[in-house]
Amino acid sequence: MSTTNPAPASNDSPPRTPMLRLLGVLAVRPVLVLALGLILVAANLSLIYANALVVVIDIAALAAVGLAMRAEGRGLLDLFRPWRWVDLAWGALMLIILLVGFLASNFVANLIVYGGAPPIPTGAPSVPLWVGIVAVLIAPLTIALAEEAVYRGYAQPRLAGRIDTALALIVVAIVFGIQHIGFALSSPADVAAKVLTTLFAGLILGALMLWMRRITPLVLAHWGLDLLLLGLPTLMLALA
Template identity: 35%
Template sequence: MNADAPSPFAKKALGLLGARLALVGFATVLVWMLARGFDPSAAFPPSPMLLSLSLLPVNLISLWLVIRLLRVDGQTLRGLFAPRRGVGLVADIGWALLWIAVLYIPFVATIIGTMWILHGTNTFTAFETVFVNPDAASVTSPLWALVLGIVAVITFAPLNAPAEEAVYRGYALSRLSGIWPRSIAIAACSVAFGLQHAFFAPTVDAMIVYVVAFTVWGIGSSLIAQKQKRLMPIAISHFVVNLMTSSPAVIFPALQLSGVIPA
């Protein structure tokens, strides 16, 4: 797409970003309201496991929107992720593992730096309260928590990575990069990616940290996707990270049911 591409492309890209943010916000509030039906004292936002479950319809709708938008341009979702000729899945997995290491360094540094700005010399003790909300809406029954945790892991990790990559680094970034200066296009998509994660923050301070840190992650992912001109390696990285972050939803209730940790 050249620099003189018509403005409707920008409108569609920005509309897709806005739709994703609105869907995440709506789903987060809805699952919290449902949880409050069982526990009126449950605080916002819900637990990470419930948030992962809430993203199932969001990711399905996001993929559907991207497919529709791509079809108008004569493209396909498969085309966004298709491996480059001569590059196999093993090579993509290798790149993905490298990108996890590369992205985590600035990501963790940003978390610590933002926490330092907020809490100064109390940064590391503040971690104990900033990223934990004991009153968050959750499932108290270990058995139900395990069942829902399994559903969350099965549906979240495989769907969230391709959905977010297709929205942020696939459709939106490719369209905006052809209209706006590259740095502004990357910034717009990355800030939207960071803002999305504000809905998952357990406290106000965590909200600030999440937005800043995931914006930095989005910038790194955008640069990688543009450099490699495809999404598969960064999507695999995203999948691995999602799998690691969602797996405690299964591990903890399983340990509770087995008596290893108290229920």
């Protein structure tokens, strides 16, 4: 694997984006994920269902980014170009960094919220097989594509064009963390732990974006992380 930094992507210097459009793209996933979580709670269904149903939200988020990119005279796929075979190696490296960083983020978040390990849930929820299959085969990829397109591909560089680069990274990471409220509505402590964990992970992803300057390796790493920590555990619950 080459040790040189990958060449800048074509969206390294995006046009100045209207703030309303930028905020609209940033709001899509937090609003829809929260709505999904509330619907599941109201229907007395396990939040595990969100691990599969989030695919619909991912499609909506990608559509929102696509419309925003079209307003700039470009397309959604421009965020992911150029594609290179070496991205597979970069993605593997990013996965290792991201996996270690996420586990450390989770440890710190649980320490802050619970003072140690979180309480062990009593009883496993009943999960239909279709939820497990979608969660392992489809959701990790759509989540990785949608979240990296929205947060690191679109929002972070455009927000950095209006404010300080480091501040843009922090703001995007905060929104990324807030987005996960809808996945943890079982208790206020769970919400706090989830938001803190993903906020810290968002800072890591944002920093990796500043280093890589392209989102394709991050998409590959993000897909691997969600496959290991979201898709496979959901499938195991469905098969239990």
